[in-house]
Amino acid sequence: MTQQPSTPAQNSPVTVVGLGPMGLALAAALMDKGHPTTVWNRTPEKARDLVARGARLAPSVADAVAASPLTLVCLKDYAALYEALGPVGGPSAGRALVNLNSGTPKEAHAAASWAAERGVAYLDGAIMVPPPLVGDPGSVFLYSGPREVFDAHRDTLASLGDSRYLGADPGLAVLHNAALLGLMYATMNGFLHATALVGSAGVPAAEFADLAVNRFLPTVVDATLVEQAPNLDAGHYPGDLGTMEMNLNALEHIARTCEERGVYAGQPRLMRDIAARAIADGHGGSNYLAVFEVFRKAAER
Structure with missing residues (x-):
């Protein structure tokens, strides 16, 4: 899918789906770097502190992914990804999804196919630091999938840490x-x-x-x-x-x-x-x- 040119990192809105300890850290780091941040979690109460800091709590996951050109999903596993985004089909045209849960390469390939069937620009990713280090320039984040998707959102992803692009094979990150x-x-x-x-x-x-x-x-x-x-x-x-x-x-x-x-x-x-x-x-x-x-x-x- 052809991506729109990336916008300046400090001006680019981002959505975070999933507010466990790592999801909370992702959203906080993005806000610290000046990104308008929309969040969604099955349990809305987990967003309370983020909302107090200025995050927008979406009323539904569909509203959340529609709010930003880039959605970061930080859930338990690939099954949780499908459960959360399946009903809404993922982000719409011109938007991208970066999946940051853990799993296996075979599951990553299946997720990439799932996204492609829905016309969604997709990257698979892995976070190689604990939550307190998210946002540190030296913290390593791994990404794999189409190079053009990574390049379009490189500046935004850099707000989380050291973004390493590993290649077009979507299974490389996991x-x-x-x-x-x-x-x-x-x-x-x-x-x-x-x-x-x-x-x-x-x-x-x-x-x-x-x-x-x-x-x-x-x-x-x-x-x-x-x-x-x-x-x-x-x-x-x-x-x-x-x-x-x-x-x-x-x-x-x-x-x-x-x-x-x-x-x-x-x-x-x-x-x-x-x-x-x-x-x-x-x-x-x-x-x-x-x-x-x-x-x-x-x-x-």
Whole structure:
């Protein structure tokens, strides 16, 4: 769909549908940046503070999406999107819809088709920060779908944070969302497990956090991943400085230490099993990054 040229960000009205904690943060950030903001929520009482600040509470979702050239939807999932906007068919011609709930790439493709059938300009999106950081220039927001839709509303979306356009495939935003959240949970679990392990000897979490987060991770993990990322694309895993066999030995020691200290050992056992799988696949002499081949080739099995 052909989009109208974007208007100056401070003058462009925006609608926000869904006023959970994130929806409230979106609307507040837009208002802070000078956007006339219309809001709608199934429970109107949630809009009370926004209305007191000057937001307009729409009497219906149809009225809400008709009020602005851009509607941001921040609901639980794709089913909630269809439930809320299905009866009104989405925004009318010349207006755009940006969906900011989480889900799967397959669901994002279905939503893009749903929008296209109704003549709606559609972007799928993902918010990669908690509500208090919405509006910060460094907060990352991901978008995927037609480039012309993103470009038409780039200035408005920039009011929320650092807008990253990922490509025309509408599933890319939720795919990155799942990948980054998976990284977050794995990192959090790694820290929490490590803290529990040293905590078995009475080491305070605050003391260990300084060593682990401020010293160890930036030097040993972060720098290594950035430096070695091109080797993942090339499938190049030289074991000059340490092989998978050596790493399996270390993982075995971690698991045994957890068992000895009475700390949950399921997590290191899983990591040990993954390394063993990589060795079984012929990567015993490679470095630990060859585990990447186990992950990306799982579907082939």
